[in-house]
Each structure stands twice: as structure tokens, then as C-alpha cells.
Amino acid sequence: xxxxxxxxxxxxxxxxxxxxxxxxxxxxxxxxxxxxxxxxxxxxxxxxxxxxxxxxxxxxxxxxxxxxxxxxxxxxxxxxxxxxxxxxxxxxxxxxxxxxxxxxxxxxxxxxxxxxxxxxxxxxxxxxxxxxxxxxxxxxxxxxxxxxxxxxxxxxxxxxxxxxxxxxxxxxxxxxxxxxxxxxxxxxxxxxxxxxxxxxxxxxxxxxxxxxxxxxxxxxxxxxxxxxxxxxxxxxxxxxxxxxxxxxxxxxxxxxxxxxxxxxxxxxxxxxxxxxxxxxxxxxxxxxxxxxxxxxxxxxxxxxxxxxxxxxxxxxxxxxxxxxxxxxxxxxxxxxxxxxxxxxxxxxxxxxxxxxxxxxxxxxxxxxxxxxxxxxxxxxxxxxxxxxxxxxxxxxxxxxxxxxxxxxxxxxxxxxxxxxxxxxxxxxxxxxxxxxxxxxxxxxxxxxxxxxxxxxxxxxxxxxxxxxxxxxxxxxxxxxxxxxxxxxxxxxxxxxxxxxxxxxxxxxxxxxxxxxxxxxxxxxxxxxxxxxxxxxxxxxxxxxxxxxxxxxxxxxxxxxxxxxxxxxxxxxxxxxxxxxxxxxxxxxxxxxxxxxxxxxxxxxxxxxxxxxxxxxxxxxxxxxxxxxxxxxxxxxxxxx
Numbered sequence: 115x116x117x118x119x120x121x122x123x124x125x126x127x128x129x130x131x132x133x134x135x136x137x138x139x140x141x142x143x144x145x146x147x148x149x150x151x152x153x154x155x156x157x158x159x160x161x162x163x164x165x166x167x168x169x170x171x172x173x174x175x176x177x178x179x180x181x182x183x184x185x186x187x188x189x190x191x192x193x194x195x196x197x198x199x200x201x202x203x204x205x206x207x208x209x210x211x212x213x214x215x216x217x218x219x220x221x222x223x224x225x226x227x228x229x230x231x232x233x234x235x236x237x238x239x240x241x242x243x244x245x246x247x248x249x250x251x252x253x254x255x256x257x258x259x260x261x262x263x264x265x266x267x268x269x270x271x272x273x274x275x276x277x278x279x280x281x282x283x284x285x286x287x288x289x290x291x292x293x294x295x296x297x298x299x300x301x302x303x304x305x306x307x308x309x310x311x312x313x314x315x316x317x318x319x320x321x322x323x324x325x326x327x328x329x330x331x332x333x334x335x336x337x338x339x340x341x342x343x344x345x346x347x348x349x350x351x352x353x354x355x356x357x358x359x360x361x362x363x364x365x366x367x368x369x370x371x372x373x374x375x376x377x378x379x380x381x382x383x384x385x386x387x388x389x390x391x392x393x394x395x396x397x398x399x400x401x402x403x404x405x406x407x408x409x410x411x412x413x414x415x416x417x418x419x420x421x422x423x424x425x426x427x428x429x430x431x432x433x434x435x436x437x438x439x440x441x442x443x444x445x446x447x448x449x450x451x452x453x454x455x456x457x458x459x460x461x462x463x464x465x466x467x468x469x470x471x472x473x474x475x476x477x478x479x480x481x482x483x484x485x486x487x488x489x490x491x492x493x494x495x496x497x498x499x500x501x502x503x504x505x506x507x508x509x510x511x512x513x514x515x516x517x518x519x520x521x522x523x524x525x526x527x528x529x530x531x532x533x534x535x536x537x538x539x540x541x542x543x544x545x546x547x548x549x550x551x552x553x554x555x556x557x558x559x560x561x562x563x564x565x566x567x568x569x570x571x572x573x574x575x576x577x578x579x580x581x582x583x584x585x586x587x588x589x590x591x592x593x594x595x596x597x598x599x600x601x602x603x604x605x606x607x608x609x610x611x612x613x614x615x616x617x618x619x620x621x622x623x624x625x626x627x628x629x630x631x632x633x634x635x636x637x638x639x640x641x642x643x644x645x646x647x648x649x650x651x652x653x654x655x656x657x658x659x660x661x662x663x664x665x666x667x668x669x670x671x672x673x674x675x676x677x678x679x680x681x682x683x684x685x686x687x688x689x690x691x692x693x694x695x696x697x698x699x700x701x702x703x704x705x706x707x708x709x710x711x712x713x714x715x716x717x718x719x720x721x722x723x724x725x726x727x728x729x730x731x732x733x734x735x736x737x738x739x740x741x742x743x744x745x746x747x748x749x750x751x752x753x754x
Contacts, residue, residue, distance in 0.1 A: 122188040132176045168749060175746045182739035189732045200290040203240040203722075204280045205230065207261075208298035210245055210270035211409040212695045215299065215324030222322045226297045226715065227261045233719035241283040245269045250283050266409060268623060268670070268691045270303065277317065284315070293318065293722065297715060302699040318722075320712045324698070328355045329406025330376075331696035332362075332413040335619055340392065347388045349400050349413065351376045354697045362386050365399045376402070395419055397674050397686050410696045414674050414688040415619040421632045422446045423614045424462060428455055428478075429469035431497070431590065435597050436467060439606045457481050461658045465491045465613035470588060473501035479508045486512070489657035491581035491613035493606070498555060498588040512582045513563035520557055526550040527596070528570040534579075536566055536612065540604045551599040556587040567601070576605065583609055614660065620688040621665065623672060630660045631677060631684055643668075643687065645675045 207230065213223040220228075234240070234254050241250045242257065245267040249257045271279070273296075280294045292315045299322050330353045339346035349362065356378070364372040376384040390396060396417040403411060425440050427433050427449045440447045448463075450456070452471055460466065460481050468474070474482075486492050496505065502517050509515040528550050530537060556575070563582070565574040576585050589596050596602055615630040631641060635656040641663060642649045653664040669675060672691050677684040712718040 120188060122184060125184045125187075126181065128184075129177050129180055132173065132180070171749050172746060175742045175749065179739055179742035179746065182735045182742060186732045186735035186739060189730065190735070200287065201293065202284050202287075202290050203238075203293045203295065204283045205240060205242045205295045206276050206280060206297065207242065207244050207264070208270075208296075209264055209267050210301070210695060211266050211268060211407055211691070212270070212299055212301045212698065213322070214266060214407045214409060215329075215698065216326070216405075217322065217324050222299055222324060223264065223266065226322060227264060229715035230297070231258060231261065233716050235723075243279060243283065245271055248279075248283070268409075268695075270301070270695060272303075273300075281315065292316065295718065296320065297322065299323065300701040301695060302697070302701055303694060318712055318718055320715050320718055321700075323700075326405060327698045328404075329353065329410070329696055329698050330360055330402060330404040331407070331410035331693050332400055332402060333410075333693050333696075335398075335400060335413055335415045337619070338387070343392055344389050345392050345417075347390055347398075349386050349388075351378075351384045351386065351402070352693075352696070353378060353382050354699070356380050356382060360384075360402050360404060363401045364388050365401065367397050390417070393420075398688075399674075406698065407696060409672075409691055410693050412672070413620075414672060414690055416617070416674055416686045416688045417619065418617055418685040420444075420616065421614070423464045423610055423616075424448070425465045425467065425610050425613075426450070426460065426463040427467045427469055428452055428471065429467075430472075431470035433469060435602070436469065436606065439603055440610050445610060452478075460485050461488060461490070463490060464659070465493065465610050467493045467495065467609075469495045470497040470590065472497050472499055473504045474508050475504075476507075479504075482508060483511055486582060489581075489655070489660060489662065491583075491609065493583045493585075493609050495585045495589050496557065496587075498590070498593055500557075509561075509584065512584075513561045513578075515559065515561035515563060515577075515584065518558045518560055520555060522555045524552055524554050525556060525569040525571065525573075526552050527567050527575045527599075527601075529568045529572075530601075531564065531566050531568075534564060534566050536583075536605065536608045540608070549599065551594065551596040551601065553587040553594040553596070555593060559584070559586050566605075581613060615662070617685065617687055620690050622692050623670065623689050624667075624692060626664070626666045629663045629665075629687065631663060632660055633679060633684060634658060635661055635679075639679060641684070642678045643675045644678050645669070645671075645673055649678075 207223070207226055209223055213226070214221050216222075217225055230242075231254065236254050239251055239253055241248075241252070242261075243249065244264065246265075246269060247260070249260070276296055276298075277294065280296075284290075284292050294315055294317045296317065296319050298319075300319070330351060332349055333352050334350045336348055336350075337345050338348040347364075351360065351362070359378060360376045362374055362376050363370055364374075372388050374386050374388070376386050378384045386400075394417070396415075398415045398417070400413045400415075401411060423440075423445045425436075425445050425447045427436050427447065428451075429449065430452055433449045437447055437449070448459075452475075455478065457477070461484070463485070466482065466485060482492060494505075494509075496517075498520075500517075502519075506516045509517065550570075553569075553575070556569070556573075559574060559577065561574075561577055561584075563577045563584075564579055565577045566583070567576040568574055574586055576583060578584055587594055587596075591597070614632075615628050617629045618627075621627045633641075635641070635654075640651055641654055641661055642651055643663075650668050652668060653666075655662045655664075663677075669689055672689050675687045675689065677687060712721075
């Protein structure tokens, strides 16, 4: 028992006053002679005993009366030793997609929100944050509607990030008690190797568990086959447990165009196939229904009208190998001799290839510099007998490149820069035992550009980046067998393909991507991205023949978005959530044993409330004082 005003307990020494009064008889008695006391002797003895009993009863009641009054004024109470300290509470509610899992027919997120609203002190100030929103120093009624309409987010914080962010919401006071309440399902991917707990903070974990741990998701979509009239679209599905067959539907906009079933055959993955007419515009959505998470049941993609990539080859040699690689279904290839170049058409191209030219005229050099400055790509295959100074005049504008001389000896191309963007997704694994191309002579180069292909002495055979590429050797048969190597097709094809970033079937939200739109912009025009009446302006760069759109943080919701230039619709882009939360595996409780774990939100709030609860006792002592006062009156009245 503790006292709010313990100094008042010194008044208990006043109890000595009635004690002295009762123990010492201060009155003087006068003896009166009486003729015969034999009759009164018995009465005297009996009266003395009654008087002594009454005296001791009055003494006890008065002592207890004054004791109760003094203790009541000292205001005694039962409470935790920190009950009167200021308490700060920060609540984290995980609103990631994994919280869509159901518990008793309600999602984990909805259940957590309802429990917080139900058990929180309506007038107490606290802070709350989710993966997307932060509310500092608020009371429940201020944010209740926001919590009830809380949306799921693809952003999922790990445990360390939660604790560090929560700490920023506390005050700098060292005397307050700080509590962090973490409400989450603690999916496996939120775990960190080390958990940074805060010495001055109490961290309470409430692990929310769903009824079922089964989930099926659509992970990816790709074109698996193409023929003269049709394309075959494949969708890959996965399940975190052995799954049964699942119906899958394909929509074009809101129209159902195909339906099939994913045959898992007792495994955790399946493929479904759809046949679509070639060269048709599809704003597609693949949909399934399962009892698990909802966010991964839809997968959006779009097939736009494909723009052919324009390639111009300037050459005085044979261009047959180039024309075979840049086929008519994807490219518009034009070949011209050096003395017949139409300079007005240069800026209309996406890729220009200089093939076996001995010298680069000043007029062509200036046109190429302007072309590349406007976003065009350039590939250079030098002849064996080049005019080095004319080449260097052009190359000095790219990566400080210069040719220093010709080396007349055989060399082998032995290494590939697999991490270079030109070779991404080309090789399933790193190849080390391929048939090495050879050259009989090559140029020595100084440049800051990265190498794509290198000779056995680590000097570059092909170098470049950002749409500028330079071979250091002639590719004529007399000098090199590179034209017969398997490397020539992916190398030149990707030079052409990357010169114009054709929109892919879809983009994963949160990843950086660039897309080229075949349109130029006037001064006052910009491209906008629109969905359901909501627009945003992506980062964009306008060139002569195209506009490059860049996406990183926007948009933040999946779906099919329309590209608009004013009121004109130029095409569509599809965005999908990352499927990283589809696997319903959770952190082992033992890994977070060092932190306080609770089985339910309501029990945690009750425990915290009890820790702050103060049981005041002064009213009881006031009642005791009144009782002893009444008792004294009764003793005075009825005990003779």
C-alpha cells in the first residue's frame, strides 16, 4: 500500500492524546462517609468492572476512529510503482497484403483494427502507424474512420524497421514509460537477422494467425509461342501447399474471352495456356478464386499495337547478316551507302549501324551526334582500313573513347559481361565453354565505356553502354569469324531491340522501368497516365521521334493504365504487385522470444491498463471512521 500524502501519517502520534486521557485518571474523588456499606460493596465492584470495560472499548474505538481519519487524509492506494509516470504508447498495425488472410471469416487486418478501437481508451493520447500512414499524438476519435477504411499495402516493413520508426514517434523524455505494440502476422520475410530492441522501451508483440495457411497466386505471364496467326499466352501459378485444380479465367477489358483450369496434380505449381489472335490489342486480366489472399488472384497485362523499330545501316560492304537479324516482323531496316545518306531521315531512326566504313565525314559526324543526343542508338563496326582521326572525332563524344592503333595479330574473344544490360535474360547460365570467335587484327582502344565482350588478354572486342556500341575489329570474313558465332544474333538483336523500349506485357510495381512511346511532344504537351479518372504525370524525356517514360514509385496500385497525350489515347500499360507476400510462412516464435509476446490484443490492452490502474483506498477508511464514530455513540448510549 502506498500513500499520496505520506507526511500526514505523522499525525498518528496524536493517538497518544486519547491514550493518556484514558490511562490516567486526572479527576480527584472525595470520600463521603456512609453508615452501612455492606449493601453497596457488591454494587461498587460490579460498577467498577462495567466502567473499566466501557473505558477500554471507548479507547479502542477512538483510536481506530482517529487512525482511519488520518489514513484517509493521507489517501492510500494500491498501484504499480510506475503508475504515476507519464506513459507513451505507439501502436503499429501491419496492413500488408498477407493480412488479407482470414480468421473466423474476418481478415486479420480488419480484426486488428476492430480490437484496437474496442479496447483503446477513447480519451488517451497515443501514436499509431502502418506501412503507409503515420498518426502522431492523436486520440482514437480523430483517426477511427481512417482505421476503418485502412487499405492494404504492398509495402511491408521488417521488424527492425518497425521498431526504429516507432522510436521516432516517442518524446525525448527519459522519465516516461514507453510502450510499442506491434500487431502483425509476422510473415517470414519480415524477419531480420538481428532485432534492435530499445533499452528504454517495452515492446509487445501480438502475433495474428489465420485459420488456413493455403494460398494460390498467379506469379507471371509470358508469350510462349508465336505463329503466323496466333500467339500462345502462358501463365504460371503457384501454391504454398500442395494444391488442387483451380479454375482460371481470361478477360479482355471486362469481357470473358477464355476459361481453363490449372492442373496442379498434387504439386505446388502449374501452367495454363491461352491462344490469342496475333496483332490484336488486348487489355488482359487473368483471374482465379481461392480461399487465401486476394491481392494475387488477378494479373494484368496488355498487348498493344507493336511499333516496328527503325534501323538504318550505312555501309559500303555486305549487309546481309544485319538484315537477317533485323527481321521484317519487328524492324523496318533501311540500308544505304555512305555517299547516298539521306540526312533528313536520320532523326527518324531508332538505331543506326555504321558497317565497315573507312572514314566518317564531318557532316555525318555532326548528324550522328545530334541523333544520339536525341535518344538514338548507334552501333559501329569499323573497317580494317579506317581513317583513325575521323573515327576519333566522333568517338571522343562517347565515354572519352579514342583509337590508338591497329594490332596485327590473332586474338580470341573469350569472356562475356553477363551483367551488362545487352545480355540480360540471354543466357540461362554463365557459359564458359563456348566456341571462341577469333580475329586476325583489331584496334587498340582507350575508353571509359564498359566491355561487353573481351579478348583473352582482357582488351575489349565490343564495348559501350546506353545505346552506344563499338566493335574494335572488322567483322569481314577475312578478318573474323564472329559472323558465324552464336553470339552475333543476341548481340545485334538486342542493340536494335533496346534502341526502342517497347512496353512489356506488364511491369512489377516498385521496380524501376523505362518505356518509349513513339510520339514527340510539343512545348505545352506532356504525357499522362490515367486509370478510372485519376491521372498522374510520370517522369518523361522527349526526343525527336519518341518520349521516354520512367516509373519508380508511381503508380502504387495494380491495374491497366492508359497513356494519354491530351485527349488522345496512345496505348496502355499494366502494373502488378510483387508476389513476395503470397507464401504464407511465418516467423518461428522462438526467434522473437526475447520480446514480450501476447496471445490476444484485448488481453494485452487489459494488462497495460492494469499496470496503470490506481486503486484508491481513502473512501474505505472514511467509511471505517464513520463506523467507529457510530460505534462510540452506541457504546456511550447503551453500555452503562
